[in-house]
Every structure is written in C-alpha cells, then in structure tokens.
Amino acid sequence: DIVMTQSPDSLAVSLGERATINCKSSQSVLYSSNKRNYLAWYQQKPGQPPKLLIYWASTRESGVPDRFSGSGSGSDFTLTISSLQAEDVAVYYCQQYYSSPQTFGQGTKLEIK
Amino acid sequence: EVQLVESGGGLVQPGGSLRLSCAASGFTFSSHAFFWVRQAPGRGLEYVSAISSDGNTFHANSVKGRFIISRDNSKNTLYLQMGSLRAEDMAVYYCARDKMAGFGGVIGYWGQGTLVTVSS
Numbered sequence: 001d002i003v004m005t006q007s008p009d010s011l012a013v014s015l016g017e018r019a020t021i022n023c024k025s026s027q028s029v030l031y032s033s034n035k036r037n038y039l040a041w042y043q044q045k046p047g048q049p050p051k052l053l054i055y056w057a058s059t060r061e062s063g064v065p066d067r068f069s070g071s072g073s074g075s076d077f078t079l080t081i082s083s084l085q086a087e088d089v090a091v092y093y094c095q096q097y098y099s100s101p102q103t104f105g106q107g108t109k110l111e112i113k
Numbered sequence: 114e115v116q117l118v119e120s121g122g123g124l125v126q127p128g129g130s131l132r133l134s135c136a137a138s139g140f141t142f143s144s145h146a147f148f149w150v151r152q153a154p155g156r157g158l159e160y161v162s163a164i165s166s167d168g169n170t171f172h173a174n175s176v177k178g179r180f181i182i183s184r185d186n187s188k189n190t191l192y193l194q195m196g197s198l199r200a201e202d203m204a205v206y207y208c209a210r211d212k213m214a215g216f217g218g219v220i221g222y223w224g225q226g227t228l229v230t231v232s233s
Contacts, residue, residue: 001174040219042158049207049223050158061212061221093158097218100163100171102148107157 002026002096006105012113019081021108023094028074031098038098041070041079044107045090053092054079086112115139115222117208122227129198129231135191135208135224142189144214149182149193151204152226161206162193166214176202195229203231 003026013019029038037057042050052061054070057077067082081088089112094105121133135147149161162182163171170182181194191208205226212221 038217042220044158049209049226050220051223052212052219052221055212055219091157095158095218095220100218101160101173102163102218103160104158 001101002029002099002103004094004096004103004105006092006094006108008108009106010109010111012111013081013084014113015086016083017113019084019088019110021079021092021094021110023072023077023079023105025075025077025096025098029096029098030074037073037077038096039070039072039077040095040097041068042093042095042104043088043090044093050093081110084110084112115210117210117222117224119206119208119224119227122206122229124230124232125198126233127199127231130194130196131198131229133193133195133206133208133227133229135193137189137191137208137210140210141214142184143186146211146214146218147182147184147191148209148211148218148220149180149191150207150209150220150223151202151229152207153201153204156204159204163218164191198229198231200231203229205229 039057041054044050058070091107116138179197207226208224209220210222212219
C-alpha cells in the first residue's frame with residue numbers, strides 16, 4: 001500500500017495569512033503515460049463529510065475558492081491557502097488514487113491563531 | 114442533485130454482523146464507481162471498499178474476508194455486508210461516489226455517514 005504522510009499534524013495561522021500543508025507519498029503517484037499526478041485534497045469541517053478541493057494535484061474543483069491551490073509532483077505535494085478565512089478552519093486530507101487501496105494521509109488540523 | 118443516503122448503522126456486539134445500505138439518486142447509478150470510507154471517532158479517513166461500474170471489487174486488508182461490497186443497479190443501492198465485527202471497526206461509515214464516470218478514485222460526492230458501534 002502507498003503510505004501518505006502529511007505535515008504538520010496541526011497548524012495555526014492568522015486570518016489573512018498563508019497556510020501551507022505538505023503531503024508525501026511513499027512512492028511516486030505520477031503516471032508516466034499521461035504525466036498526471038493521482039493526488040487529491042479534501043477538506044472536512046466538524047460534523048460534516050469531506051469535500052473535494054483539488055484533484056490531479058493542482059486542478060481545483062468547481063466552486064472551490066481560488067485561494068486554495070495545489071502543487072507538487074511525484075511524491076511531494078502541497079496544499080496552499082493564500083489568505084486564510086475563518087471558514088477554512090477544518091481538517092485537510094490528501095489522498096492518492098494511483099493504486100488500490102486509495103490511501104489517505106492522516107490529516108492536518110488547521111486553526112486560527 | 115446527487116444524493117447518497119446511508120442506513121443500517123447501529124449497535125452490534127463483537128463478532129456480529131451488519132449490512133449497510135446507501136440509496137443513491139440524481140444520477141445514472143450504473144455508470145459510477147462507489148466507495149465505503151470510514152472514520153473512527155476522532156480519527157482520520159480510512160478507505161474500506163470499492164466497487165467499479167462493472168462490478169469489480171476491492172477491500173482493504175483490514176476488512177478482507179469479513180466485509181463484502183456489492184451493488185444493485187436496479188435499486189440504485191450500494192451495500193456493505195460486514196461480518197465478524199471488531200471493536201476497531203467502530204466508525205462512521207461514509208458512502209461515496211467517484212467524481213465522474215471513469216474518473217478513477219477521486220471521490221466527488223459523499224453521504225452524511227452512518228455510525229457503527231461495536232460493543233458488548
């Protein structure tokens with residue numbers, strides 16, 4: 001199984017500041033034939049199911065604010081929130097869908113400083 | 114509007130069985146892959162099982178031989194038959210659907226979840 005490791009486990013950022021969450025996979029999730037990274041990011045607010053934010057490592061889901069962006073390739077990925085808003089308080093998960101089981105990272109809890 | 118509504122959760126004794134259902138609506142059920150993802154209290158997300166549009170299944174090692182995912186396209190319903198339940202299976206179980214047909218493992222839609230409690 002591909003192991004997904006996120007850092008940090010928790011993060012406190014001031015409103016309006018940048019938040020950065022990292023995700024590392026135990027093997028590359030870049031599919032050579034189509035040059036796509038099989039990596040998604042989800043946001044989960046308390047008491048709610050997760051919500052898809054980004055797929056193919058950097059493609060923003062429809063309706064997701066453009067302050068959310070994804071980057072990286074191969075085994076190292078980053079989710080960036082450019083200007084933190086109060087409604088962004090949540091736990092964020094990365095997920096690889098390169099191979100089954102499609103494993104998730106352990107989650108990063110984002111709070112307001 | 115895509116809707117996924119889970120049912121069947123509840124309290125079960127260790128070693129017992131339970132069947133979860135997920136009623137889907139708002140899209141062509143037979144065209145999509147589905148997943149069961151669980152979340153133990155205060156913990157992260159764990160991929161449990163998946164079934165493709167043509168019926169191929171996958172189960173995580175932690176549930177292999179104990180859980181079976183299935184689908185009934187005529188009823189627009191996804192199932193998870195759970196057996197030999199253990200304390201570590203206690204979690205909220207989410208039914209989830211691929212973002213779009215043939216899009217692989219990106220989960221675009223989630224149900225609200227159903228809680229399974231394993232306790233004597």
